[in-house]
Amino acid sequence: MENAWFIQQREPGYSGHSVKEILLEICANSDGATVSSKKDNLVNIGGFLALRDPELARSARALLVAFEGLHTYGGMSGRDMEALAQGIHEMVQTDDHVRARIGQVQYLGNRLIDAGVPVVVPIGGHGVFLDARSILAHVPQEHFPAQALAAAIYVDSGVRTMERGIVSAGRDAKTGENHLPELELVRLAIPRRVYTQAHMDVVAESVVEVYKQREQITGLQFTYEPDELRFFLARFAPLTVT
Secondary structure: OHHHHHHHHHOOOOOOOOHHHHHHHHHHOOOEEEEEOOOOOOOOOOEEEEEOOHHHHHHHHHHHHHHOOOOOOOOOOHHHHHHHHHHHHHHOOOOHHHHHHHHHHHHHHHHHHHOOOOEOOOOOOOEEEEEHHHHOOOOOHHHOHHHHHHHHHHHHHOOOOEEEOHHHHOEOOOOOOEOOOOOOEEEEEOOOOOOOHHHHHHHHHHHHHHHHOHHHOOOEEEEEOOOOOHHHHOEEEEOOOO
């Protein structure tokens, strides 16, 4: 839906089309999609797999029975399926929701830009990405600057963010060495229909405060590193500065 909005706003020939019309055109040119419904579908749980090929759909339904439940519910409760169906309708009922949604993200991003905080531009649709490599230029990548920045924001305000850098990139399966991505980012992902502009102000104020105190932030080290999904499950401690 957010991509459909940007097409409407930026692509020649689409300014007169509704987001719903553009979304249907995207789907018409697709063979399939996996959807996390906790995003645009406006629900707190669930998702779906959409396939055009009947044989692929049949195979997927068979796997669903083995791993989630009968294809009529796929492990979801009746209440959650009903909410999901309603959310699909409401998200494109008018363009007002997505306009407000993108506006909220833009508001947060612009507040940070105005304060001089390095962020990825242009601001996207589902969140704002902080450039941790620039913010914590004194922290080497092997000391997890994006993770350290995310931790500092949480300590300051309780705002939970997400590291998208060396921790998320993981290790080379053969050498055991860390992958070294070009980007070290902290994602400020904003749930739909949850937060107000005042909440965005709290987030902005916390990020700006942490940015002002950035020289005091040290890198991190693993205290626990799992074999898989370390960006969800690992534990860290601050490096001791000597």
